[in-house]
Amino acid sequence: MLVVSAGAIRPARRVLPGFRLTLGYTLFYLGLIVLIPLSALLLKTFTLSWDQFIAAVASPRVVASYRLTFLAALVASLVNALFGLLVAWVLVRYNFPGKKVVDALVDLPFALPTAVAGISLTALLADNGWVGSLLAPHGIALAFNPKGVVIALIFIGLPFVVRTVQPVLEDAERELEEAASCLGATRWQTFRYVIFPSIAPALLTGFAMAFARAVGEYGSVIFIAGNMPMVSEITPLIIIGKLEQYDYAGATAVAVVMLTFSFILLMLINALQAWQRKRSGAR
Amino acid sequence: MNHASTVRTVHAATTEPAWVKWILTGIALSFIFLFLLLPLAAVFTEALRKGLGSFWDALQEPDAWSAIRLTLLTAGIAVPLNLVFGVAAAWAVAKFEFRGKAFLTTLIDLPFSVSPVVAGLIYVLVFGAQGWFGPWLQAHDIKIIFAVPGIILATIFVTFPFIARELIPLIQAQGTEEEQAAIVLGASGWQTFWYVTLPNIKWGLIYGVILCNARAMGEFGAVSVVSGHIRGQTNTLPLHVEILYNEYQSVAAFAVASLLALLALLTLVIKSLVEWRFEREQKAALSLPPEQPLAYSAQPHDTPKS
Numbered sequence: 001m002l003v004v005s006a007g008a009i010r011p012a013r014r015v016l017p018g019f020r021l022t023l024g025y026t027l028f029y030l031g032l033i034v035l036i037p038l039s040a041l042l043l044k045t046f047t048l049s050w051d052q053f054i055a056a057v058a059s060p061r062v063v064a065s066y067r068l069t070f071l072a073a074l075v076a077s078l079v080n081a082l083f084g085l086l087v088a089w090v091l092v093r094y095n096f097p098g099k100k101v102v103d104a105l106v107d108l109p110f111a112l113p114t115a116v117a118g119i120s121l122t123a124l125l126a127d128n129g130w131v132g133s134l135l136a137p138h139g140i141a142l143a144f145n146p147k148g149v150v151i152a153l154i155f156i157g158l159p160f161v162v163r164t165v166q167p168v169l170e171d172a173e174r175e176l177e178e179a180a181s182c183l184g185a186t187r188w189q190t191f192r193y194v195i196f197p198s199i200a201p202a203l204l205t206g207f208a209m210a211f212a213r214a215v216g217e218y219g220s221v222i223f224i225a226g227n228m229p230m231v232s233e234i235t236p237l238i239i240i241g242k243l244e245q246y247d248y249a250g251a252t253a254v255a256v257v258m259l260t261f262s263f264i265l266l267m268l269i270n271a272l273q274a275w276q277r278k279r280s281g282a283r
Numbered sequence: 284m285n286h287a288s289t290v291r292t293v294h295a296a297t298t299e300p301a302w303v304k305w306i307l308t309g310i311a312l313s314f315i316f317l318f319l320l321l322p323l324a325a326v327f328t329e330a331l332r333k334g335l336g337s338f339w340d341a342l343q344e345p346d347a348w349s350a351i352r353l354t355l356l357t358a359g360i361a362v363p364l365n366l367v368f369g370v371a372a373a374w375a376v377a378k379f380e381f382r383g384k385a386f387l388t389t390l391i392d393l394p395f396s397v398s399p400v401v402a403g404l405i406y407v408l409v410f411g412a413q414g415w416f417g418p419w420l421q422a423h424d425i426k427i428i429f430a431v432p433g434i435i436l437a438t439i440f441v442t443f444p445f446i447a448r449e450l451i452p453l454i455q456a457q458g459t460e461e462e463q464a465a466i467v468l469g470a471s472g473w474q475t476f477w478y479v480t481l482p483n484i485k486w487g488l489i490y491g492v493i494l495c496n497a498r499a500m501g502e503f504g505a506v507s508v509v510s511g512h513i514r515g516q517t518n519t520l521p522l523h524v525e526i527l528y529n530e531y532q533s534v535a536a537f538a539v540a541s542l543l544a545l546l547a548l549l550t551l552v553i554k555s556l557v558e559w560r561f562e563r564e565q566k567a568a569l570s571l572p573p574e575q576p577l578a579y580s581a582q583p584h585d586t587p588k589s
Binding site: 015016017018019021022023025026027029030033034035036037038040041044083086087089090091093094096100102103104105106107108109110111112113114115116117119120121123124129130131151154155158187212213215216217218219223235236237239240243248251252255258259262263265266267269270 | 298299300303304307308310311312314315317318319320321322323325326329367368371372374375376378379381387389390391392393394395396397398399400401404405406407408409411413414415436439440443459462463466467471472475476494497498500501502503504507508520521522524525528533536537540543544546547548550551552554555
């Protein structure tokens with residue numbers, strides 16, 4: 001729990017009222033909605049013996065789902081890092097008609113319910129869909145297999161990268177680029193050695209956020225994945241499957257593995273953001 | 284003349300040749316078109332594939348209506364609760380210094396990194412038939428899991444950080460001087476909040492509420508775990524979409540999905556308007572001359588004693 005000592009409050013700020021009330025309410029609500037239910041997850045795991053736990057989290061089908069979930073999330077967030085950087089760059093540096101609309105559209109994956117994204121991408125990529133019907137004659141199938149999972153995760157993760165890189169690019173000091181070019185750097189060298197290092201922390205943060213979201217994503221993926229055990233079944237679906245068989249302990253064990261991974265990613269993102277703040281503060 | 288050519292040289296040095304610009308813009312726009320615009324367009328075309336008639340029929344089904352009502356009810360409870368929490372948390376975190384603040388902020392962000400399915404599961408473990416309070420709830424004939432309260436709880440969890448994380452940096456950036464002045468001048472805490480803090484954060488607040496609402500109405504994974512999928516009773520709009528889709532009622536599924544897509548578009552429009560207004564106010568504030576009372580500008584070395 002948090003230890004709040006009154007002595008830690010700086011005297012200059014004690015003028016404002018409401019510290020106890022708002023902090024108290026914050027902790028109460030946080031405990032009620034987040035911490036107590038999450039601790040239920042951990043306590044439920046302790047009802048399993050170690051062997052049962054391992055059997056639940058390391059069965060071949062579950063391990064196959066980890067591999068798919070992490071690999072698909074990794075590929076999707078790498079694609080997002082590349083194209084997200086490009087989109088952010090184009091939005092900040094260039095002018096073209098309809099730029100404001102495109103800028104607003106980048107947030108679509110945040111606003112569009114995941115189930116809608118899922119059925120829509122499936123309709124596009126199925127053999128009779130707009131895109132699928134063009135690819136099917138060439139023997140390319142992007143729906144109902146792991147490729148579909150990657151595509152759904154690209155959709156979900158794109159705004160994370162764009163929205164973390166964009167403000168940093170906007171704040172970037174053009175003087176540095178001018179200096180680089182005056183010193184004889186080519187445009188590519190300027191990008192590689194001047195611009196890129198300054199946006200790298202933001203890009204990494206966006207990548208990690210997209211990755212974290214992709215690992216836990218459920219709604220958009222299940223429609224397009226085909227959900228074949230060992231092949232295209234993601235870990236969240238394993239949890240749902242175990243729940244439907246009333247295997248609460250097994251579902252909890254797999255959930256704890258996912259949660260542990262989420263915690264590690266959250267810590268990593270926090271560290272990255274601290275690094276990013278330090279970078280921009282030091283300049 | 285000389286000046287203009289200098290400007291042009293500097294400009295050329297910090298940008299790319301036109302053909303590079305065109306190619307990069309082209310790739311970026313194609314990516315946006317393929318991954319964002321096409322799926323959005325597909326929702327509406329699929330919904331209207333059999334004409335307006337079947338589109339309207341799908342929306343007039345009683346099950347669709349009960350899904351709309353439940354979705355509105357869920358968002359109507361979850362968003363205000365998270366709004367109150369967001370404001371309280373932002374006030375405590377942004378206006379005061381205390382030990383464990385960074386940790387608290389991390390905990391507030393936590394629901395963002397928890398998989399929606401896990402979010403649903405934790406409520407099943409607390410309130411479900413085999414959960415902590417399951418037997419007690421059953422004895423008192425209260426249903427939370429596979430009922431509306433569970434759906435609302437799961438929605439609150441997944442939308443928990445939205446408003447708080449929007450407000451915390453905003454309030455932090457604004458500092459405490461204005462509030463301190465109000466308090467010193469005799470305003471009560473509530474007056475200070477209503478008349479000083481709230482006008483300063485109103486755009487951030489609307490922004491957070493809009494995004495929170497979009498997620499609350501569109502949440503699928505967490506709600507799916509706790510809902511039990513009882514048609515006409517515990518189906519929200521996204522769950523109704525799933526049921527129709529799995530029953531191969533494609534047009535009906537996309538018709539209901541198009542409602543959610545319209546909600547998403549509305550969200551983006553309001554969001555852009557808010558950003559635009561906020562930027563304009565920021566610029567207006569920046570273009571104002573710095574507040575400098577005459578007494579001080581007359582004696583530049585005389586610093587006010589606080």
